[in-house]
Amino acid sequence: MSRPVRFNIHPIAADIKEAVSAVEAPEGYTGEGFFATQMSSVVGLARKNSMWPLPFATSCCGIEFMATMASHYDLARFGAERVGFSPRQCDLLMVMGTIAKKMGPVLRQVYLQMAEPRWVIAVGACASSGGIFDSYSVLQGIDQIIPVDVYVPGCPPRPEAILDGFMKIQDLVGQESIRRRNSEQYKALLNSYGIE
Amino acid sequence: MSETIQHIQLPEGSIEKQTTTLNLGPTHPATHGVFQNIIELDGERIVSAESTVGYIHRAFEKIAERRPLYQITPLTDRLNYCSSPINNMGWHITCEKLLGVETPKRVDYLRVIIMELARISDHLICNSIVGVDTGAFTGFLYVMQYRELIYEIYEEICGSRLTTNIGRIGGFERNFSQTAFSKLEKFLKEYPDVLKEFENLFTRNRIFMERTIGGGAISAERALNYGFTGPNLRAAGVDYDVRVHNPYSSYQDFDFIIPVGKTGDNYDRFLVRNEEMWQSLSIIEQAYRKIKEFKGKDAEVYHADVPEYYLPKKEDVYTKMEALIWHFKIIMGEVDMPKGEVYQAVEGGNGELGFYLISDGGRAPFRLHFRRPCFIYYQAYPELVSGGMLSDAVVTMSSLNLIAGEMDA
């Protein structure tokens, strides 16, 4: 016998205020008919709540990401509904799993194809440091070839940990100055990785 | 109808012969892993394909030559990470064969439960991904939620979800708690309905059938020649199953059938995997019934009595000198290992997962070779997809259940 059909009927009448979650407005001056605030915080607010992740999943952590993305943990709650696979359109590179030396150039290529502003999160021990694979064929951490913003420890990290890492990225994105990507400091950082 | 005027003069016969080269991978979303295929296309038909692998080669076999037995278990986790408990148990069974350890029946049955749960989670991922590739995302989202039930059982037993590192040489690190059993009962109760519904979504779905029937077919003869094992071989019609042919962990005590397909195409592979999940469920039920028959002192048995290889209890390690020394000796491989060569195979999620272990009596294996089913059957991929459509090639790839970690070792 098949399962009885369940309908999406809430036992209590839904309170619209609870059902809709809205982000806090940034600090600013408000008066009748106007609201003044910094450009950075508005842009940051918009960016952080609509991240487009590019899952670069190679191994075990990718399976945990699958769980994170699927119905049980639901990454979409954080504004990352659109998991894209095209580097040109995405702004968050999520590197999950071991990056072997053979894969290194491919990863770098994908990073270079992404448009600014772009962020990188290294999920799992392998992506962060090579993990247990201290061997001739494994890249000892992706930060040898591309800059990384957030590291998530674990082998593999639990979906909660991946979500936590994602929220850390959101914090970074929300607070980032819109001029950061043009600064000398940032250029020096990229140059240290050999990226013009 | 007037004749269309050709503005561009092409050499004679070039239109029929012109092919396109398409690079698929290594990070293409449709590949579900890191494989590269360079495909020669004639329109949408595949003329030939060339695969490149090794994008996550991690040198397992070299690492294993430096690690004592217990430190190799975490490596086996990361072979086929969709069903890591099978790999763990397979490795422990190999060690037991080398060391001459006999496991009690209850341990065997507990192992069977865990291994079959792992098989279900493996096939579940594979089949739902086949669904995703044929355009049915719903099935994937639906069953992922119920895979969590399996992970919760693992968590209750060993503390981790995916890379479980479960078990010890001779048994388990602790007895299954009552919570674990009640979670298992919950799973056994809820899962059949889920699987039924999952089948309803796909099995007679016309779109799904038309997308999968006939794609990526292989004859039994070619499949054997290519070294296929597991569900992919069975879909081609050969009833070879390591669980039946070379029973390990008391599989001979269980009643189950080996589902076989006929044509070896994507649809048959899907059906074989689905039926195997039903069989696994029935095996788990049988094993659970057998476990409940153990009463009193027998119900406390969860490892073989081999103090020289089985790690002492954690409480003892922290409080007793003797236990601490043994713990250290076992972990660092200071315990004598017999010389010899062992080949032990288990039925992994993808087929015959073999461990070829050569010991020279040292701390670590002299040589450890993993027979990785994925690596062996993936070489048939160009033959499977040639002549088919490009979109079917993607479905073929997912229905073969290619796991990059297992393939590249």
Add this chain to the structure above:
Amino acid sequence: MALNNEFIQQQLTTRFGEGFFSFSESYGMLTAEFAKESNLKVLQFLYDEPALSFRFLTDLCAVHNPDLPGRELCVVYHLHNLQENVRLRLKIYTSVEDPNVYTATRLFSSANWMERETYDFYGVVFTGHPNLKRVLNVDEMDYFPLRKEFPLEDQTRIDKDDEMFGRG
């Protein structure tokens, strides 16, 4: 006649003569060692002979043992007769200086990548292989990493540089 280890042993000796093989048994599996030049003949005989019909190549790998001069590299075949459910292990030895072995790809399609892997790891050259190049490692690699003399660890790391991590 049941296909057991004695029977296989007897069949092989009758066909190839006394002293051609040296047999041993390890954990129930028969192991036959012989000269590397005849590997194809033996495999073909085991494949064709109706009483034996070992038609499934389970596994192919190599072992490196630097302590055996002249026989450093060993290629191991695991064969399986699926009907009778009997397994058999074959071993051939070759030296590091002349690591040429005939390929089994004509007989078993599955040998293709397994031989490439063996070449990749140990540098065993399979003569007649259709596409003998590295399969897992990068093409530019200039050594055979699983040979015992090469280190496991990535030598470029600077933060773990003491002897405990193999970077003395």
